[in-house]
Amino acid sequence: MSSLAREVAVVGVGYSELSRTGEPNPNALALAAAKSALTDAGVTSADVDGIFEYKFGPESPWAQDMARLLGVPDLAAFADIFPSGPSGLAGALAGVMAVASGACETALVYRCLTRAAGHQGGVASGPETVSGRDQFLTPYGYLGGILVLLGLKKQRWMAEYGRPEEDFGRIAVNARRWSALNPRAVMRDQLTMDDYLSSRMVADPLRVLDCDYPVNGAVATVITTAERAADLRHHPVLVDAMAYATGRGADWMFDTDFLYGGAGDCADRLWGRSSVTAADIDVAQVYDGFTPVTVAWIEALGACGRGEFGDWVGDGSRLGPGGDFPLNTAGGQLAEGRLHGIGFLNEAVLQLRGQCGDRQVPDARVAVVTSGVYPQCGAMVLTRV
Amino acid sequence: MTQMDVRVHADPRPVPAPDDVSRFYWEAAANHRLVLQRCRSCHKMQYPPEICCVHCQAEDFDAAETTGRGVIYSYSVVNRPLHAGFVDALPYVVALVELDEQPELRVLTNLVDVPPGTPLSCGLPVEVVFEERGSVTLPQFRLLGITS
Numbered sequence: 001m002s003s004l005a006r007e008v009a010v011v012g013v014g015y016s017e018l019s020r021t022g023e024p025n026p027n028a029l030a031l032a033a034a035k036s037a038l039t040d041a042g043v044t045s046a047d048v049d050g051i052f053e054y055k056f057g058p059e060s061p062w063a064q065d066m067a068r069l070l071g072v073p074d075l076a077a078f079a080d081i082f083p084s085g086p087s088g089l090a091g092a093l094a095g096v097m098a099v100a101s102g103a104c105e106t107a108l109v110y111r112c113l114t115r116a117a118g119h120q121g122g123v124a125s126g127p128e129t130v131s132g133r134d135q136f137l138t139p140y141g142y143l144g145g146i147l148v149l150l151g152l153k154k155q156r157w158m159a160e161y162g163r164p165e166e167d168f169g170r171i172a173v174n175a176r177r178w179s180a181l182n183p184r185a186v187m188r189d190q191l192t193m194d195d196y197l198s199s200r201m202v203a204d205p206l207r208v209l210d211c212d213y214p215v216n217g218a219v220a221t222v223i224t225t226a227e228r229a230a231d232l233r234h235h236p237v238l239v240d241a242m243a244y245a246t247g248r249g250a251d252w253m254f255d256t257d258f259l260y261g262g263a264g265d266c267a268d269r270l271w272g273r274s275s276v277t278a279a280d281i282d283v284a285q286v287y288d289g290f291t292p293v294t295v296a297w298i299e300a301l302g303a304c305g306r307g308e309f310g311d312w313v314g315d316g317s318r319l320g321p322g323g324d325f326p327l328n329t330a331g332g333q334l335a336e337g338r339l340h341g342i343g344f345l346n347e348a349v350l351q352l353r354g355q356c357g358d359r360q361v362p363d364a365r366v367a368v369v370t371s372g373v374y375p376q377c378g379a380m381v382l383t384r385v
Numbered sequence: 386m387t388q389m390d391v392r393v394h395a396d397p398r399p400v401p402a403p404d405d406v407s408r409f410y411w412e413a414a415a416n417h418r419l420v421l422q423r424c425r426s427c428h429k430m431q432y433p434p435e436i437c438c439v440h441c442q443a444e445d446f447d448a449a450e451t452t453g454r455g456v457i458y459s460y461s462v463v464n465r466p467l468h469a470g471f472v473d474a475l476p477y478v479v480a481l482v483e484l485d486e487q488p489e490l491r492v493l494t495n496l497v498d499v500p501p502g503t504p505l506s507c508g509l510p511v512e513v514v515f516e517e518r519g520s521v522t523l524p525q526f527r528l529l530g531i532t533s
Binding site: 127128129130131132133135136137138139140141142143144147148151152153155156159160201202203204205206249253254256258 | 397398399400401402403404407432433439458459460461462463464465467468470471474477479481489491493494495506507508518523
């Protein structure tokens with residue numbers, strides 16, 4: 001029995017092609033992912049009565065666009081979620097809530113990204129005057145999305161705990177160990193710690209290999225009731241628990257808990273609702289937009305105590321194939337490509353179904369998925385019963 | 386030519402547009418004072434300015450002068466341009482400074498006047514200085530004991 005009002009299952013996962021070049025039409029990417037997810041689930045567009053998506057802007061089609069392109073007869077529940085949510089998983093969290101509440105029966109959720117929307121490097125032009133909260137950020141060269149913020153977070157982490165950069169390098173190296181086993185991943189060359197430590201600085205001490213890799217691509221997921229799921233194609237994966245959190249003083253820069261933001265609250269809430277515990281995790285899909293985010297989440301989830309990641313992770317092999325804490329088994333956003341949370345959800349589902357081929361974690365029954373971080377935390381526990 | 390034109394050509398970095406909530410802060414900076422909101426109910430200070438106290442939600446503040454002293458909480462060195470306005474400013478240091486007045490009271494700033502080769506670390510003491518950028522004055526911080 002889950003903590004939700006109605007039992008909810010994830011029944012379909014879909015992907016578009018992922019690419020590192022070109023400017024494919026976002027509607028075409030999202031539609032391809034949506035059709036692939038519906039086919040995987042064994043449902044048709046006539047079954048869909050809810051659509052939820054997360055967007056920055058025009059890189060992802062609106063829910064109504066998707067409904068029209070798919071030929072969905074009508075939507076009983078829908079939302080376009082702007083980027084204050086827990087990254088792309090926001091769409092899936094909303095879909096779970098809508099199905100659990102009875103607002104809809106079968107929800108399609110997706111995240112579509114383009115390199116243009118995901119790339120934060122380069123020289124942007126910008127406003128000459130800034131207002132609101134930006135008054136206290138932009139004049140100081142706080143630019144490039146949150147690159148400088150992550151430089152500050154990484155620096156503080158190393159100072160607070162007296163840890164070396166290698167702790168973050170374990171996450172970067174691990175991503176490629178898994179992506180080598182994932183034909184869909186865009187970055188499959190293996191990395192050494194030396195590669196990591198010699199990669200260029202983006203906002204010192206944040207290195208380019210601390211950052212996820214922008215791609216053109218879309219991911220989609222179909223969510224419905226456990227009752228319906230019993231009649232569909234695959235053995236259903238159940239949503240055991242879900243949680244959001246912002247943490248106190250909700251903010252990226254001035255939050256009370258600078259190193260973790262809401263991750264601790266989110267994890268505590270998640271485990272408080274779950275039928276399993278952190279010790280039961282078979283496979284972990286942990287947000288890796290930047291490596292300091294992943295390290296913070298792993299500690300928040302309770303794999304180890306605060307500041308203990310470096311000692312806990314050792315040489316990093318426990319995170320990799322054959323390890324006791326398989327992490328980001330598709331390569332994550334660092335290596336599979338930046339798919340914003342839904343990529344992690346889909347990989348968790350494929351692992352729990354036992355469909356991951358060379359990278360399959362044997363007999364995976366419990367998966368944890370986290371998305372976003374700091375004031376925008378979201379997480380799910382998924383189980384195969 | 387207007388003053389704005391002079392500013393744009395002289396320094397392309399963005400400047401704040403003060404509003405009803407922030408005006409006291411920038412006006413104090415123009416007088417070379419670092420002044421923050423201090424709640425009349427719980428007496429805590431906060432930054433950036435808000436419409437109410439984020440600690441106790443009261444709505445009345447005093448404008449409290451600070452010593453302008455603190456320590457580096459964290460810092461990041463930007464060596465490549467992220468914005469056209471900062472191309473000529475490279476490299477620059479973005480720092481979070483924790484002020485002496487109150488634990489966890491942090492201000493985002495640049496670390497200015499850093500002598501080349503000076504090793505930086507979290508915890509180093511800093512003091513406020515003021516930068517004139519066009520018609521606006523920005524509080525900035527430098528390492529304590531550095532004179533320029």
